[in-house]
Amino acid sequence: MSAQGKAPRVLVVEDDPHLAAGVMENLRAEGYEVSAAADGEQALEWLKAETCELIVLDVMLPGIDGFGVCRTLRAQGNSTPVLFLTARGDPADRVRGLESGGDDYLAKPFHLQEFLLRVRAILRRWDWYHSASATAATAIMSFGGNEVDFRVFRARAWNGEAHELTEKEAMILKVLAEHGGQIVSREDLLEKVWGYDVFPSTRTVDNFILRLRKRFERDPANPRHFLTVWGVGYRFLKDGEP
């Protein structure tokens, strides 16, 4: 159950009817509300009118492929988490999927319990994020002349520039803000934001921190808010380093 107490809704986008049926039956058995789309266009059409908490998205779809669907959604500002299902499980393909805005990646054939575990993990992460941004006090954070609205993934930087944050940037910011002043390791950030074994390297976290510095630091080369603790991780200082 989500923070709001109702069954999370999952959209399954899979062109193979048997696999789609199997995935949907199991998700329903776990208490999720499930809808289906047989290709990318149907999925994008459905998402124009409906919302869901998770999209289980096949990569090799006829017409627009799963990566294309995910990129389109992100470009439209839709931050619904995406779990990719694909027959291609090589690392380059995984990274491609995650770079297109996906949250997790599962190679076919997969174990049912692992699939359900990953669905739960993604929904738990988002549940945490929404709970942690639920009140007016936690939804908006101000630091160093910047203002971030976690609910709508938008920010206004110290120089007045408006930024659309990706869901990962917002989540990283949220984790760092929750541990303000404390050291957060790269592994903790990966676990909290992506899940346990999604990315092949912790360098990804470093790239996201660089992006946050570019958005919010007055001098990204000499950061005052997003500090690197060499060999360990990062520390966020809301008031900036003296």
Added chain:
Amino acid sequence: MKSLRVFQLTTLALVLVSVVQVGWWLLDQRSYAHQSVAAARTAYAEQAVAAQALIEAGVSPERVTQVLPKILVAGGRAEIAPAVNAALGAEERSRQRQYAWEGAFFLLALGLCIAVIARALRAEARVLEEQDSFLALVSHQFKTPLASLQLSLETLALRAPPPEQARVLIDRMLSDLTRMELMVTQILESARLERGRVDLRCESLQLAGAVGRVVSQLEERARKARVRIAVHVEPQLQVLSDPLALDVVVRNVLENALAALAPVGGGEVTLTARAVSGEVELAVRDSGVGFAPADGARLFQKFTRLHPGGGAGYYGTGLGLFIVRRMMELAHGRVSAHSDGPGQGASFVLAWPAVPGPPA
């Protein structure tokens, strides 16, 4: 691929060494010819000096010319005969021309070798690439029914469903296995077709018979999928084809039509045959999902799927129309596909050589 790279580099090194060797040989021969002629000139010049000394010593010019025939004595002076000088120059030029031709021939031969080797290497690399791509596509095609099979089995193990739901899962697994079996058959068939390892017979066959057989095999499935099949094939139409290949191509095209109708919940398929300029054409029209006109040729490539499975128990392997194209090529026939666009239905035309009529 590593051994191929080593072979490429070794071959390239050998060819480069050969080119340098030929170049060096050319220079060396040119220099040798020049030196030989220069040495002959020096020898004749020494003979001229000796002849001059003999003349000055009182030997008659006739005697000097007799002893040294390449030396011309005129007006008390001895010198190399102009004809000898000219012959030496001609010899030098002739040898240089010969080396230039031979060198050019060797370089041309080496160039041809390089071209032949490069072509063979490129062809080999292309075959390897195609094999890799084929394997990747095949493994991808297998993973989806495998995933479905695994999911059904794990669902049975995890949830212990009631008998009626278990029956659904078992039927699904059996269907997945049938799908994989069909894929194996089609993959083997397409591999054989691609390598030309299929000997097709060429017989006079009644088209209506083949169409009737295939339609009766698919009738039950069509009925369940709410598809009406209408056949307009005159019994006298005869085509030149292999009997098995004829059934396979008609069946694959008809199955493709059923697949195109599945996502729209059924419809109609019409099979119409006619004789036209030395050919017999069979047009298979459906009122299904159709496709963009530009995708017509792509449909006959391996593993092309333009639409999702849709339902009604149909699963494409992406090989059916590829097999149709290859079999039609081997039967000296042709196949084409046309649609006015998505949602507009599609038409597939198969054309075989007609059986020549009896002489008038």
